[in-house]
Amino acid sequence: xxxxxxxxxKKVKPYLPLFLMMVPGMLYLLINNYxxxxxxxxxxxxxxxxxxxxxxxxxxxxxxxxxxKSSDAFIITRNTLLYNLAFIVLNAILAVTISIVxxxxxxxxxxxxxQTVILIPYMISIIIVSYLVxxxxxxxxxxxxxxxxxxxxxxxxxxWYSTKTAWPFLLVFIYLWKNxxxxxxxxxxxxxGIDPGYFEAAVVDGxxxxxxxxxxxxxxxxSTVITLVLMAFGKIFYSDFGLFYQVPMNxxxxxxxxxxxxxxxYRGLMQLNNIGMxxxxxxxxxxxxxxxxxxxxxxxxxxxxxxxxx
Amino acid sequence: xxxxxxxxxxxxxxxxxxxxxKNSAADVNVSTDSSEAVRQxxxxxxxEDTVEKTPVSAExxxxxxxxxxxxxxxxxxxxxxxxxxxxNAALSELTLRDMNATVNIQMVSMGTYVQQLNLLLTSGEDxxxxxxxxxxxxxxxxxxxxxxITDLLxxxxxxxxxxxxxxxxGTCTLDGEIYLIPCNExxxxxxxxxxxxxxxxxxGFDYTQDRDYTLDELYDLFVAVKEAHPEMYPVGANxxxxxxxxxxxxxxxxxxxxxxPYGTSTTIENLYETDFFKERVAYMYKLAxxxxxxxxxxxxxxxxxxLIKSGKIFGGFAHMKPGFAEEKGRSAGYExxxxxxAPAFSTTEHVSQGGYAISASSKDPARAMMFANKAxxxxxxxNLLVNGIEGIHYQFTDDSKTVIELxxxxxxxxxxxxxxxxxxxxxxxxxxxxPIDLWEQFEKYNSTATASPAKGxxxxxxxxxxxxxxxxxxxxxxxxxxxxxxxEPEENIAKFNEELKANGIDSIIAEKQKQFxxxxxxx
Numbered sequence: 001x002x003x004x005x006x007x008x009x010k011k012v013k014p015y016l017p018l019f020l021m022m023v024p025g026m027l028y029l030l031i032n033n034y035x036x037x038x039x040x041x042x043x044x045x046x047x048x049x050x051x052x053x054x055x056x057x058x059x060x061x062x063x064x065x066x067x068x069k070s071s072d073a074f075i076i077t078r079n080t081l082l083y084n085l086a087f088i089v090l091n092a093i094l095a096v097t098i099s100i101v102x103x104x105x106x107x108x109x110x111x112x113x114x115q116t117v118i119l120i121p122y123m124i125s126i127i128i129v130s131y132l133v134x135x136x137x138x139x140x141x142x143x144x145x146x147x148x149x150x151x152x153x154x155x156x157x158x159x160w161y162s163t164k165t166a167w168p169f170l171l172v173f174i175y176l177w178k179n180x181x182x183x184x185x186x187x188x189x190x191x192x193g194i195d196p197g198y199f200e201a202a203v204v205d206g207x208x209x210x211x212x213x214x215x216x217x218x219x220x221x222x223s224t225v226i227t228l229v230l231m232a233f234g235k236i237f238y239s240d241f242g243l244f245y246q247v248p249m250n251x252x253x254x255x256x257x258x259x260x261x262x263x264x265x266y267r268g269l270m271q272l273n274n275i276g277m278x279x280x281x282x283x284x285x286x287x288x289x290x291x292x293x294x295x296x297x298x299x300x301x302x303x304x305x306x307x308x309x310x
Numbered sequence: 311x312x313x314x315x316x317x318x319x320x321x322x323x324x325x326x327x328x329x330x331x332k333n334s335a336a337d338v339n340v341s342t343d344s345s346e347a348v349r350q351x352x353x354x355x356x357x358e359d360t361v362e363k364t365p366v367s368a369e370x371x372x373x374x375x376x377x378x379x380x381x382x383x384x385x386x387x388x389x390x391x392x393x394x395x396x397x398n399a400a401l402s403e404l405t406l407r408d409m410n411a412t413v414n415i416q417m418v419s420m421g422t423y424v425q426q427l428n429l430l431l432t433s434g435e436d437x438x439x440x441x442x443x444x445x446x447x448x449x450x451x452x453x454x455x456x457x458x459i460t461d462l463l464x465x466x467x468x469x470x471x472x473x474x475x476x477x478x479x480g481t482c483t484l485d486g487e488i489y490l491i492p493c494n495e496x497x498x499x500x501x502x503x504x505x506x507x508x509x510x511x512x513x514g515f516d517y518t519q520d521r522d523y524t525l526d527e528l529y530d531l532f533v534a535v536k537e538a539h540p541e542m543y544p545v546g547a548n549x550x551x552x553x554x555x556x557x558x559x560x561x562x563x564x565x566x567x568x569x570x571p572y573g574t575s576t577t578i579e580n581l582y583e584t585d586f587f588k589e590r591v592a593y594m595y596k597l598a599x600x601x602x603x604x605x606x607x608x609x610x611x612x613x614x615x616x617l618i619k620s621g622k623i624f625g626g627f628a629h630m631k632p633g634f635a636e637e638k639g640r641s642a643g644y645e646x647x648x649x650x651x652a653p654a655f656s657t658t659e660h661v662s663q664g665g666y667a668i669s670a671s672s673k674d675p676a677r678a679m680m681f682a683n684k685a686x687x688x689x690x691x692x693n694l695l696v697n698g699i700e701g702i703h704y705q706f707t708d709d710s711k712t713v714i715e716l717x718x719x720x721x722x723x724x725x726x727x728x729x730x731x732x733x734x735x736x737x738x739x740x741x742x743x744x745p746i747d748l749w750e751q752f753e754k755y756n757s758t759a760t761a762s763p764a765k766g767x768x769x770x771x772x773x774x775x776x777x778x779x780x781x782x783x784x785x786x787x788x789x790x791x792x793x794x795x796x797x798e799p800e801e802n803i804a805k806f807n808e809e810l811k812a813n814g815i816d817s818i819i820a821e822k823q824k825q826f827x828x829x830x831x832x833x
Contacts, residue, residue, distance in 0.1 A: 048454040049431065049670065070780030071812040139605035161609045162796050249609035250550070253797060255787040267786050268779030271563065273428075273449045277775065 043279040063280035072264060080260040083168075083244075084236045087175050091232075092225055094176055095183035100217055102184070103191045104209070115188070118181040126242030129178065133170075133247055137161065161251040168257055175243060183228060190224040191217065226300060226307045234293040237261060237285040261285060376410040379677050384430060384440040385732075387417035389725040393698065397725060401694050409680045415695075431455050437669040438678035441731060446562065447482070447489055447662055452772055456667040458487035462679040467491075470686040480766030481661040490665035491682055494734040496631035496752060498656035498759030501557045503528060504638060505625030506618060507645040513538060523649045525593055532602045535624045545597060546623030547607040548614040552594060552794045555629040557652035558586070559762040562659060562769050564789075565781050566819035571655040571762035576830060578823045580815055582789075583807050591792045591799045598795025607794035615642040627651075632751040633744060654759035658768055666733055682733060689737045696738045698725040707742055715742040767829045774821050777814030784809045 012019070039053065046059040067073060098118065105111050121129075136143045137160035149155040160166065198216050207215070239260035248258045259267075265281040293309075301308040389397075394417065402412035418426045423443055430437055431450075442450060450456045463471045470491060471479075478497065482490035503523075510517055513534045532544035548554055558581060559568040567581045581587055597603050604610065604623055614626040619642050628634070630648055639646040668678045684691045697704045697714060703725045705717040716722060729735035736749045745751060771778055788806040791797045 048452070051454065066776035066779045069776055070783070071809055072780065072783055157605065159605070159796060161606055162791065249606075249611070250786075251609045252787040252789070252791040255783070259783070264783055268782045271446065271449075271782070272771075272775060272778065273445060273453070274775060275453075277779065 039279075040283055042276060043283040045276055047275040047279075059276060063274075063276040064284060066268065066277060067261070067265075067281060067284060072259065075256060076259050076261050076264045079257065080237055080239055080262075083171065083239065083260070084232075086172050087179075088229055088232045088236075090172065090176060091180055091183055092229055094180045095187055096218075096221060096225065098180065098184045099187035099191060099221075100213055102188050103217065104213075115185065118184055120181070121178045122181045124178070126178070126240065127246055129174065130242070130246040130249065133174065134249065161249055162253045164254055164257045167248065167254055171243060171247070171258065174247060175240075186228065187221055187224060190221055194220040222304075223307050226304075227309065230293060230296055230300065230309050233296045234289045236292055237288045239263070241266070373408065373410050376677075379411040379674050380436070381405065381411050381413045381674075381677055381681050382436045382438045382672075383413060383415040383681075384427065384437060385415065385417055386420045386423040386441060386443060387726050387728060387731065388419045388723065389417065390723075393703065393725045396702065397694060397698055400699055401691070404690060404694070405681060405684075408684060409677060411677050411681070413681065431669065431671075434671055436671065436673070438672040438675070439666055439668055439682060442490070442665065442667055444663075447665075447667070448484070448562070448768065448771060450667065451484055451489055452770075455670050456489055457670050457672070457675060458489055459491070459668055459675075459679060460486075460488045462668070462675055463488060463491075466676055466679040467683040467686075470683045473686065477761065477766060478661050481658040481768070482665060483766070484768050484770065490662055490667050491686065491733060492661045493664040493666070493730065493732065494686070494736045494752075495664050495730040497661045497756045498654040499555060499629040499631065499660060500650055500654040500759075501555065501652040502628060502630050502648045502650040503625055504614070504628045504630070504635060504646050504648045506642075507647045509535060509539065509624055510647060517647045517649045519649075521650075522653060523651055525651070528649075528651075529593075529597070532597065532624075533600070536600075536602055539624070542621060542624055543602065543604040544624045545603045546614050546617045546626040547604060547610055547794060548626060548628070549611055550608050550790050552603065552607055552790075553590070553627050556581075556587075556590070557655065559655075559657045559764050560659065561657075561764060561767075561822060563771070563778065563782075564785065565778060565815055566822045568762055568764050571657060571764075572653075572760045574763055576763050576826065578819055578826060580807070580810065580819060582785075582803065582810065588799065588803060591795075591803065594793055594795035595797075595799050596795070603795055608790035608796060613641075614638075618646070619643040632755050633748060636744065654755060655762055656756070656759040656765055657762045658765055661765075662768075664730060685733045687734070687737075692732065692734050692737045693739060696729050696732050696735055697727060704739075706739075712740065713742050713746070714739040764826060767826055769822050769825060771818075774814070774818045777818050780813035781810055781815050781818065784813055 042053055043063055044059055044061070045053070045056040046063075047053070048056045051057070102111060102114060105114070124132075134142070137145075139145060139157050139159045139161070142160070144160070145155075145158055149158055194216065199212060202212050202216060239262050241262050244258050244260050245263045245266065248254045251258075261281060261284075265278055269278050297308050297310060394415065398413055398415055401415070405411050405413055420443075424445060427440065427443065427445065430440075442456075447456070459467075474492060474494075478492050479488055482488050482492055505517070510531075513531065515531050515534075535542070535544040545552065557571065559571040561567055561578065564581060566578045568575070568577075569579055569581065569584050569586055594603070598607075604617070610617075614623070614628065615638055617623045618625065625646075628638075628648070630650075635646045635648045666682060668675050668682075672678050685695060686692075693700075700706075701717060703717055703720055704714040707713045707715050727741070729738065729741075732738075736752065740746055740748055784806065787809075788797070788802060792799065792802060792806070
């Protein structure tokens with residue numbers, strides 16, 4: 001799958017309508033995404049509504065201190081990074097596997113049904129998911145306690161929301177259940193684009209199913225996987241607030257394993273309402289993500305140039 | 311061919327129409343040139359005035375000298391657009407007569423009020439008077455969103471200034487300037503336990519005694535309730551808090567408190583290290599171990615009343631005020647009674663958390679103050695604000711014209727009634743069902759409540775923001791769970807305090823104590 005060679009000199013005139021169609025979109029991007037970047041300066045200011053953004057007192061790096069000084073600084077960084085790494089890697093593996101299986105299915109009806117079913121969790125709001133989880137894990141009436149732990153293992157009233165041990169696995173499981181459907185569909189549509197001729201030729205040459213997957217399907221997915229993973233790296237310092245705040249029902253004893261940078265900032269600044277400090281957190285997250293994407297892209301370039309994002 | 315082109319054109323036009331239309335209840339009624347809000351001669355904006363500023367009584371205001379103006383007010387509340395506009399129009403008649411201005415009151419339901427208020431304040435839209443709700447006045451002041459009103463009160467709010475005690479004004483003061491007008495409502499709390507009357511009667515518990523009940527007595531009650539009703543939990547929680555307030559002076563953030571608000575000690579301590587906290591947590595742990603507290607109490611997002619309504623709990627610890635049992639009983643669906651555990655005490659927060667402030671973006675703060683003054687002292691204004699229009703929203707129950715009820719044909723949701731959200735509910739009519747002497751009860755309650763040694767003191771936290779942020783996270787980790795008895799007390803309280811110390815609670819307390827001592831010395 002080689003990229004098309006682009007011609008250096010292009011005649012603009014025949015493409016003028018296309019360029020014109022781009023203009024509204026570019027204008028919107030400019031106004032909505034680029035102009036507000038000037039607001040990054042809020043992270044370095046002690047924001048005062050009367051003085052406005054540019055008039056407020058300069059605060060240097062003091063707005064960033066709270067992210068590093070507290071005893072929780074290491075925990076939130078560790079949680080955010082490790083969870084996201086687990087999410088990215090496991091999501092990729094799971095989604096690729098399911099998409100290949102989907103692709104190998106013979107029945108068209110089955111394909112459509114499975115596609116829909118797999119995608120449904122992605123559409124459910126995380127708040128609803130948190131109550132679904134509560135229905136399973138509630139101490140007195142939860143399904144797990146009343147139907148599994150008590151009758152089978154004889155464990156009474158296990159308080160899921162007060163014990164940390166299970167939660168890293170629970171959160172990864174819930175994330176995969178909710179989000180792998182979306183990636184699966186993306187990978188599946190890539191697979192649809194592979195020329196069936198390759199498979200026919202392989203069958204003629206006597207390749208087994210596993211060999212077909214290994215030599216045709218997987219390489220076909222390589223570019224898409226790399227693109228999605230690289231983009232996910234850019235968000236590695238962000239976290240799904242719903243997943244880490246709502247699903248554990250904001251339970252104190254679980255903070256050590258569920259507190260990420262986003263939830264930490266929320267909990268710390270809720271009463272303080274300090275714009276400078278919360279902007280500093282966002283700034284920090286974007287910077288780290290930016291550096292990581294560039295680095296990862298460089299690495300990919302060394303390995304396989306055509307798959308790099310830029 | 312023509313049909314094919316027509317449809318997209320129509321779609322595009324409809325999109326434009328939707329985008330351009332602006333539906334705001336505000337714009338309709340008012341027809342004045344609000345853009346020229348020329349100030350009168352005596353305005354406080356001139357800073358150092360050489361002219362003597364004479365206080366102007368409400369009657370003396372020379373209306374003919376005032377330029378037309380629109381007073382924009384924002385407060386929590388709900389109602390239909392027509393009813394809100396009707397009340398605005400009725401109020402505007404009064405304000406045109408008294409201060410040549412019309413009012414534009416906008417309201418949003420309490421659930422989204424704070425977000426909307428933040429949007430309103432940050433967008434710089436016209437706003438004169440508003441109710442800060444849970445946004446701390448400190449935050450508003452340090453963000454420069456509200457203006458000092460000391461001079462305005464002296465000039466245009468004489469009557470209001472006189473009607474409120476100096477001690478109460480002290481709670482709304484920072485650095486010598488007053489920033490809030492405190493609402494006339496319950497300015498203290500007493501701690502107690504609310505419970506279902508029917509089950510309490512069934513058990514034979516005497517809740518009528520006018521004294522402080524002990525926690526041990528309540529323990530016996532809980533055990534009895536559990537025996538009689540095994541499927542119900544005696545003690546519930548309110549949105550995750552088994553004890554939303556403890557009988558301490560929190561000094562605005564619970565990080566460094568005055569543990570005994572009834573005493574005279576002025577030493578600020580770490581609440582979570584005190585014996586008081588340890589005993590309370592041990593008590594709750596015992597209750598939880600015996601299955602007397604609802605499981606997952608600290609993660610439950612329901613309100614106490616809705617849990618009572620669904621029959622899951624018998625009651626819960628609560629902070630109360632006069633008329634509490636009747637008010638909560640209405641939403642709990644069962645008749646409720648209360649017993650007191652700790653008597654009424656009053657702190658700075660209790661007074662300043664209900665108040666009105668003048669926005670920094672107001673173009674005529676003097677006018678806003680004139681309105682606030684009228685709202686506080688004139689029953690005509692107050693009744694319109696709180697109850698709506700007579701005959702449309704409420705009617706008198708009899709000819710004595712003292713008690714009111716819902717008007718025939720009106721719905722309670724047309725113009726929602728939350729008296730405590732207004733400047734002065736004490737001069738409005740009594741609602742049918744409330745005790746006839748409710749306002750007197752409030753007065754008595756407020757005046758007999760013990761004032762905490764720190765009442766009047768407001769902590770300026772700008773120097774310790776990082777420590778507060780970090781400590782808030784630690785508190786979130788332990789407090790609710792400890793008070794719900796779901797964590798083993800001994801080792802967890804120790805860990806709790808260790809983490810607090812690692813995150814600078816001692817610096818917060820030192821800073822607070824320093825400011826407090828200065829404030830005490832200056833008194």
